Amino acid sequence: MSDLTTTQPQSNIHKLSASILKASGLLWVFLGLCVVAALLSPAFLNPANLMNVFRQVALYGIVSVGMTFVILTKGIDLSVGSILGVCAVAAALLLTGGWSPWLAVVVVLLIGSGLGAVNGIGVAVGRVPPFIMTLGMMVMARGLALTLANGQPIGLKDAAASFAWLGRGALLGVPVPVWIFAVVAAIAIFVLRYTPFGRQIYAVGSNEEAAHLSGISVNRVNFYVYVISGFLAALTALIFVSRLTVGEPTAGTGIELEAIAITVIGGTSLFGGEGGIFGTIIGAAILAVLANIMNLVGISPFTQQIVKGAIIVGAVLYEMQRKRK
Amino acid sequence: MLLEAISKGSQTFDPTMILQMAGIAKSFPGVRALDGVSFSVRRGEVHALVGENGAGKSTLMKILSGAYQSDRGVITFDGKVVALPTPSQMIGLGIAVIYQEFAQAPHLTVAENIFLHRLPRTRFGLVDWKKASLDARGYMERLGFSVDPLARIDRLSVAQRQMVEIARALSRNAQLIVLDEPSAVLGDNELQKLFATIRSLQNEGVSFIYISHRLKEVFDISQTVTVLRDGKVVNSTATRQMTTDELIRSMVGRSIGDYFPARNPKFGAVVLKVTGINRGKILKDISLTLRGGEIVGICGLAGAGRSELLRAIIGADPIDNGRIELHGKELTIDTPRKAISLGIGFAPEDRKTDGLFLLQSVSFNITISRLRDFLSAFRLDLGKERKAAQDFAARLRVKTPDVDARIGNLSGGNQQKCVIAKQLNAKCDVLLVDEPTRGVDVGAKREIYELLVDLTERNGLAIVMVSSDLPEVIGMCDRILVMCEGRIAAELAKADATEEAIMKHATIH
Incomplete structure (x- = not known):
C-alpha cells in the first residue's frame, strides 16, 4: 500500500528504458554474435559488408514491424510475401507505363493496404481465423501477381533511373532503406506506446472478450493491423523494385516466414498481448548477421536453412521455459 | 526419521478417523505456507x-x-502412515x-x-x-x-x-x-x-x-x-x-463488526429505466428502474437470466425489443463501447476470462476503459495515466507493490477492485456488477461492500448487483428483484427480503 504513495514522479524515459532493458537479453545475444562474426571472418567488419547487413535488416525489418502488430493481436499474416509480389509487379507496370514515380508510389501503397484491408475484413467481420484468411490471401495474391505479370519479370528499363533513389540511394552515407526502416520503427514504437490504438492492440491480444466489454472496438483493431501489415509489405515491394530494377511476380516468396521468425525471436508472443518493436529490430539484426556470417565462412545455403529453422524453434523454446518459471 | 514418523503415527492413531494429518509444515522461498498444521477427518x-x-x-x-511434499509432518490414512505421498x-x-x-x-x-x-x-x-x-x-x-x-x-x-x-x-x-x-x-x-x-x-x-x-x-x-x-x-x-x-x-483474526456496512442512502432521480426487454426465451418482458445512489439486487437461480439481463443492458447481447432510457432519454445501446461512453459500467461475473488483461499491468487494466483523458495532442501522457491509476489503487485499497505489477499476480479481491476501478475510470454513473465477491476472501469481501456503498453515497452512483450469495444481497441492497426463467418474478423491498422469500419466488414459476 505505502509503496503507492512513495513512488517517485514517473518519467516516460524511465518506462522506455525499462522496455529496452527487457529486450536487452537479446541485445547481448546480438552483440555476442557480432563478435563471433568478426572473429570468424575479418570481412564482416568491412564497411561495404556492414552496409549490406544493414540493408537486409531494413528490408526484413519493415515487413516484420507489420507482422509484430498482427501477432500482438494474436493474429498471423501469411500473405505479406504475396502482397509484396503483387505490389512489385504493380510498381513495375505503372513505372514502365509512364506514371510519375510519386504517383506510382502512392498507388502501390494503396494496393498493398487494400489487400491488407481484405484480410482485415475477413478476420474482423467475417470471423475467419487469421491463419486461414491470410493463407487464402497468400495463394490468391500470388496468383494475381503472376497474372498481372503474365508470369514474367518486368524490367524497369528507362524508368529505372528515376526510381533508383529509394533502393540504392544514400543519405549522409546511410542507405535510404535503412532510413525508411528507422522511420517506420520509430513511428511503430510511438504508436504502440503512446497512442490509445497501441494500447488497444495489446488489449485485444491479451483478452478479446475483456477488450470488447471494456469498450474497445475489437473489429476496428483487428482490421487495421492487417491494413498496416499490407501497407508495409507494399513499402518493402517499392524498395525491392527500385533496388533490383525489375518487378518480379515471385518477389517476396517466403518473406512471411522470415518475418514471423524475426518477430518471434524478438520475443513477441504468438499468443498475443506481449512483445514489441525493440525485440523485432534486434530479431531482424540477429537473423541478418547470422545469414551474413554463414555466407562469409562459406556455409551452403542448404545448411543455412537447417540452422535458421533450429534457431526459430530454439527461440520459442527459450521463451516458453522462461514463462514457465 | 521414517521410524520416528511411523511410531508417532501409531501412537496417535484414532480408528474413528479416516485421515489424520499431524504437524504438517511447508515452506516456499520467502513464505511459510503451513506451520505445524494438524487436521483430522472423521469417517x-x-x-x-x-x-x-x-x-x-x-x-x-x-x-x-x-x-506437494510436506517439509515435516505425518499423514495417516485409514490407519496406515503414508510414507512418501x-x-x-x-x-x-x-x-x-x-x-x-x-x-x-x-x-x-x-x-x-x-x-x-x-x-x-x-x-x-x-x-x-x-x-x-x-x-x-x-x-x-x-x-x-x-x-x-x-x-x-x-x-x-x-x-x-x-x-x-x-x-x-x-x-x-x-x-x-x-x-x-x-x-x-x-x-x-x-x-x-x-x-x-x-x-x-x-x-x-x-x-x-x-x-x-x-x-x-x-x-x-x-x-x-x-x-x-x-x-x-x-x-x-x-x-x-x-x-x-x-x-x-x-x-x-479480528472482529469485522457488522459484516455489511451501514447504509445511509439518499436516492436521486431515476438514472436508468428499462422497459419491456425481450430476448428469445432468455429474457421476457423485463422492466426495471434505477435511481441515483441506489443499490438494486438481482437474485435467481443459475440460468434465470440474471447475467444475460446485464449483458443485454450494456449491448453485449442483442435484444429483440424493449426500451432503455438513460437520464430520461431513450437510447439504443448495441455495443459495450456505446454503453461505456454513455456512463454504464459492467463488471462481469468471470473476472479472468471476461474482465481482466492478465498479462498486463494494474495500470493498463484500469485506464484502458477511457484513455482519451490522458491524451495531450496525439500522445498519451504516461505520467498522468500512472498518477490516475495510483489514485484509483489507493482509493480502492488495491494491495499491489505498484501499479506496474502484473494484474495476474494479484489476489481475486484485488483483481475485482481493479475491474471496478476500470469502470470508474470510464466515469460511469451506472455500475452493473455480476457476482462481485465470487472467489474473494472474507476481508476483501468486506472492502468491496464498503467500496460499493461508498460509491453510491459519496458519488451518487446507481448500482445493479447480481449475486447468488443471498445474505450478501439482503445485506447490501435497497431493493431486490427476483428472476425466474427469464422474467422478473418479484420485487422485494429491503424490509421484506428474507432468504425464504427470495427462494420462494426464484423457484415457483
Whole structure:
C-alpha cells in the first residue's frame, strides 16, 4: 500500500528504458554474435559488408514491424510475401507505363493496404481465423501477381533511373532503406506506446472478450493491423523494385516466414498481448548477421536453412521455459 | 526419521478417523505456507475447511493429494502412515480432489471421462464400451443424476459435470473426497442437489472435505469446521457449536463488526429505466428502474437470466425489443463501447476470462476503459495515466507493490477492485456488477461492500448487483428483484427480503 504513495514522479524515459532493458537479453545475444562474426571472418567488419547487413535488416525489418502488430493481436499474416509480389509487379507496370514515380508510389501503397484491408475484413467481420484468411490471401495474391505479370519479370528499363533513389540511394552515407526502416520503427514504437490504438492492440491480444466489454472496438483493431501489415509489405515491394530494377511476380516468396521468425525471436508472443518493436529490430539484426556470417565462412545455403529453422524453434523454446518459471 | 514418523503415527492413531494429518509444515522461498498444521477427518463426516485466500488451504490440499511434499509432518490414512505421498498413490488409497476447474476432457463422453485411463476391457484387450457405459450410468444414478453416458462432456451443465467428477472419484473407490469451492459454479437449486448427494454418500461411509468461502454452506452441510489462518489452525470444532461471527473472527483474526456496512442512502432521480426487454426465451418482458445512489439486487437461480439481463443492458447481447432510457432519454445501446461512453459500467461475473488483461499491468487494466483523458495532442501522457491509476489503487485499497505489477499476480479481491476501478475510470454513473465477491476472501469481501456503498453515497452512483450469495444481497441492497426463467418474478423491498422469500419466488414459476 505505502509503496503507492512513495513512488517517485514517473518519467516516460524511465518506462522506455525499462522496455529496452527487457529486450536487452537479446541485445547481448546480438552483440555476442557480432563478435563471433568478426572473429570468424575479418570481412564482416568491412564497411561495404556492414552496409549490406544493414540493408537486409531494413528490408526484413519493415515487413516484420507489420507482422509484430498482427501477432500482438494474436493474429498471423501469411500473405505479406504475396502482397509484396503483387505490389512489385504493380510498381513495375505503372513505372514502365509512364506514371510519375510519386504517383506510382502512392498507388502501390494503396494496393498493398487494400489487400491488407481484405484480410482485415475477413478476420474482423467475417470471423475467419487469421491463419486461414491470410493463407487464402497468400495463394490468391500470388496468383494475381503472376497474372498481372503474365508470369514474367518486368524490367524497369528507362524508368529505372528515376526510381533508383529509394533502393540504392544514400543519405549522409546511410542507405535510404535503412532510413525508411528507422522511420517506420520509430513511428511503430510511438504508436504502440503512446497512442490509445497501441494500447488497444495489446488489449485485444491479451483478452478479446475483456477488450470488447471494456469498450474497445475489437473489429476496428483487428482490421487495421492487417491494413498496416499490407501497407508495409507494399513499402518493402517499392524498395525491392527500385533496388533490383525489375518487378518480379515471385518477389517476396517466403518473406512471411522470415518475418514471423524475426518477430518471434524478438520475443513477441504468438499468443498475443506481449512483445514489441525493440525485440523485432534486434530479431531482424540477429537473423541478418547470422545469414551474413554463414555466407562469409562459406556455409551452403542448404545448411543455412537447417540452422535458421533450429534457431526459430530454439527461440520459442527459450521463451516458453522462461514463462514457465 | 521414517521410524520416528511411523511410531508417532501409531501412537496417535484414532480408528474413528479416516485421515489424520499431524504437524504438517511447508515452506516456499520467502513464505511459510503451513506451520505445524494438524487436521483430522472423521469417517463419514463432512469437514469444512475455511480461511482467507493465502491461509494455506490449497497448500494443505495439495499435500493431501500428493502434488506437494510436506517439509515435516505425518499423514495417516485409514490407519496406515503414508510414507512418501505421490499423486497416484493418494488416488490409489482412495483420496479424490475435485478442483474448481474440472480435470475433464471436454470432447469425450461421460463414460470416457469417468473411466479415463482405465476403461474396462474385453477378453481381447479392446475397450468394452457396453460395460463402460453401463457402469457409468450406474455411478451417475447412484448420485441421483440420469445422464446419457455417451453424451459429450461439453454438452452437459456445470452441475452435471461436477457429478461426473464425483462419479469418477467413486469409480476409484474414493473414501475421502475433497470439494474445492464446489458452489462457485452452481446455482442454488443445483447446490441443494449437490448437498443431497453428499448426504447420501455420507450414509454410505464416504467422508468429505468441503472448502468454501460461503459461510452459510459451511453451516448447512458440515459437521466439523476447521479454520486456517496464516498457515496455522486457529479453530477446529463441531459446526453446531460455532456462530457466523465467531467463524469470521477466527478467519480474519479480528472482529469485522457488522459484516455489511451501514447504509445511509439518499436516492436521486431515476438514472436508468428499462422497459419491456425481450430476448428469445432468455429474457421476457423485463422492466426495471434505477435511481441515483441506489443499490438494486438481482437474485435467481443459475440460468434465470440474471447475467444475460446485464449483458443485454450494456449491448453485449442483442435484444429483440424493449426500451432503455438513460437520464430520461431513450437510447439504443448495441455495443459495450456505446454503453461505456454513455456512463454504464459492467463488471462481469468471470473476472479472468471476461474482465481482466492478465498479462498486463494494474495500470493498463484500469485506464484502458477511457484513455482519451490522458491524451495531450496525439500522445498519451504516461505520467498522468500512472498518477490516475495510483489514485484509483489507493482509493480502492488495491494491495499491489505498484501499479506496474502484473494484474495476474494479484489476489481475486484485488483483481475485482481493479475491474471496478476500470469502470470508474470510464466515469460511469451506472455500475452493473455480476457476482462481485465470487472467489474473494472474507476481508476483501468486506472492502468491496464498503467500496460499493461508498460509491453510491459519496458519488451518487446507481448500482445493479447480481449475486447468488443471498445474505450478501439482503445485506447490501435497497431493493431486490427476483428472476425466474427469464422474467422478473418479484420485487422485494429491503424490509421484506428474507432468504425464504427470495427462494420462494426464484423457484415457483
